[in-house]
């Protein structure tokens with residue numbers, strides 16, 4: 001059995017050594033024959049970093065001077081070529097959170113064929129290519145290096161030496177977690193499925209590419225997914241980075257000219273997802289498990305499911321999942337959700353994202369959401385929250401390396417007598433680096449006593465999002481430094497580059513505080529790594545404070561022991577800096593102990609293995625339900641059960657079960673005589689107690705059943721209850737509460753009613769229904785109804801009321817009162833009326849529940865539990881129709897089948 005781990009980027013990629021250029025960091029500088037691995041030494045900011053570029057003119061290879069990485073010639077910023085990743089990565093060690101360098105930007109990889117720019121002519125009207133490029137830059141669009149078709153470029157790469165190296169792109173947290181789980185024996189054979197993270201079109205059809213694919217498969221258990229450069233660029237740089245990433249992090253472009261919601265790049269997203277699905281399907285064997293990761297591959301579960309209906313598929317979203325109000329802005333929202341729902345289990349980092357997802361599916365797809373997941377028409381999809389974590393074991397090993405110690409010493413000397421606030425973030429809007437710098441500036445302005453004594457070291461990782469943010473951040477850094485720096489002091493050290501792993505660990509170990517001001521972030525693993533490094537085992541600093549944005553998944557794990565901040569509130573952030581610096585040792589230690597405990601509890605290995613076992617469990621459960629096709633009701637068994645019991649309780653749904661279903665706002669004109677006769681016949685036996693449950697109002701049910709006084713009734717889906725023989729209704733819900741929420745909901749409904757000609761509102765005692773079946777424009781009415789339901793759900797959640805979109809109407813009813821709560825009350829009341837001397841543990845020995853709708857499922861579940869726990873001797877739950885059900889038997893002949901069965905029982909009085 002193999003576990004496939006599909007994630008956009010493989011943990012490995014390939015670097016080429018081109019003729020005439022020395023291999024990066026090679027010891028000998030000689031070129032290496034064939035495809036043999038090239039020996040490299042560890043990268044360091046002290047080492048020369050030769051640049052490779054095959055396009056003329058060659059970038060001159062420059063010997064960098066030995067530099068202090070925290071200053072450069074202008075004393076402010078350092079910009080170096082990309083780190084060599086041969087040793088700076090997985091298996092060797094790397095931070096969990098990575099940057100996302102522009103795809104196709106490396107000089108030692110082929111250039112992209114996507115969007116080859118047209119020659120520098122006027123391209124439309126009077127805009128030159130350069131002007132267009134500038135405009136794109138302003139919109140935050142960075143183009144990869146592109147190349148018009150060139151045989152020489154292709155030939156050079158097709159014949160160049162290459163080596164497999166650790167990739168600097170992708171999800172480090174996921175890779176660390178998989179490796180830790182494998183190391184601890186919690187993960188058997190696994191195979192990565194992903195792209196090489198570089199343009200490959202130049203190598204298409206060459207032996208070179210075949211060799212690379214084979215090497216990755218045989219030596220590294222990695223299946224490479226190949227797609228055209230245009231598909232990849234459209235998928236990643238456009239659809240992922242300009243549409244999904246911002247929307248998932250609540251960045252809704254409000255510029256009317258924004259292209260964010262146009263789905264011009266959607267087709268590329270589909271193509272890349274399809275390429276992943278095809279690769280998985282081709283390699284899948286019965287028993288294999290498929291894990292699909294993150295927002296780049298939302299469609300893959302659905303695509304695999306289509307080809308492999310029985311596959312065991314898990315999906316985990318690493319980033320945040322936004323509120324349905326934000327998600328529904330996406331033009332392709334349904335396709336994205338349906339893609340995810342191809343999985344058996346969908347995982348999110350924290351409960352908030354799970355809740356958003358369930359609400360979104362319930363609102364946009366009208367799927368039934370339960371606390372455990374989603375009931376679709378034909379199957380159940382489980383939904384869980386399980387936060388990823390770090391790998392303390394490997395982190396600890398790397399921290400023991402002498403290089404870390406060396407950097408701690410360097411920094412200790414360099415920043416002697418200063419307090420250090422550190423940070424390492426991706427430089428995009430979502431990470432809130434700008435907000436952090438502004439808060440820091442405010443702190444220095446407000447607290448002159450701290451000037452000279454505090455340094456903020458901000459490492460900023462490159463992203464494809466450049467534009468004004470880059471300039472704005474630089475401006476703030478310049479402003480702060482020029483305001484408060486002197487010959488011996490620089491308040492902000494801004495490194496616009498990544499640093500190597502040893503420096504990263506040293507930075508975390510020597511810090512007095514880490515400051516994270518993300519506007520949204522799935523899980524901030526830098527915080528976890530920082531807390532781990534603050535145990536004081538290395539370096540003298542320990543128990544440093546954590547200033548952490550409340551908008552990170554991480555903050556929900558830390559129970560307020562961090563200094564939680566709203567990054568938009570600069571004053572509060574500035575106060576948090578002060579608190580972090582001035583906090584007493586005792587408080588620091590107390591907070592840190594709690595935080596450290598949380599980090600060690602939620603480890604990456606635990607996350608990985610727990611997800612695996614949950615997937616196994618839900619898969620078994622879902623299959624058990626599917627495969628045990630619910631048997632038809634056996635009349636002979638039912639009669640035996642009936643005959644051998646003496647205290648029988650029937651709970652029977654009305655519409656669709658005892659009478660044919662009619663629109664809920666129409667009172668049934670003719671008495672359902674046959675139904676009344678059957679019920680009367682059954683009640684002739686005084687060992688029988690019958691309750692009929694319905695969505696109708698109490699007065700409607702009174703009218704319908706006035707001839708059967710000893711019948712019990714449940715009205716408005718559980719909000720009202722009338723006991724057998726009683727003439728008064730018990731109102732289960734609190735009427736004041738109902739009045740309050742009805743007032744607010746009616747206002748909302750009226751708003752939509754005015755915009756939906758032909759719709760009407762039905763006012764029940766405890767519920768409201770917005771009917772639009774007879775609307776003049778049904779399609780438009782449906783859209784209004786969806787908006788209306790979302791609106792109510794957002795506005796009224798605290799009032800414990802929800803809106804459920806149904807066929808042709810939206811039902812608004814209380815959350816806490818259901819047919820099931822009414823059934824439980826009936827049972828409890830019967831029990832409380834039992835004579836004290838009886839020996840039975842239950843007031844009834846026969847319980848039969850019959851229904852056809854979603855709301856009846858909860859009653860089946862409750863009744864079945866009484867049977868399983870042997871509280872009630874005979875439990876029969878019957879569902880009409882073929883839908884997936886909790887009931888233990890089905891009856892496919894509809895209402896007449898139910899009436900026939902009940903009539904039969906009545907004969908045994």
Ligand SMILES: O=P(O)(O)OC[C@H]1O[C@H](O[C@H]2O[C@H](CO)[C@@H](O)[C@H](O)[C@H]2O)[C@H](O)[C@@H](O)[C@@H]1O
Nearest residue numbers: 097098099100171172173318388521522523525
């Ligand atoms: O920038 P991308 O290539 O699109 O990848 C997105 C990010 O993926 C990883 O972060 C996400 O997963 C982390 C682990 O679960 C989680 O901590 C983080 O909040 C998520 O955003 C990766 O670590 C980032 O570098 C990528 O930018």
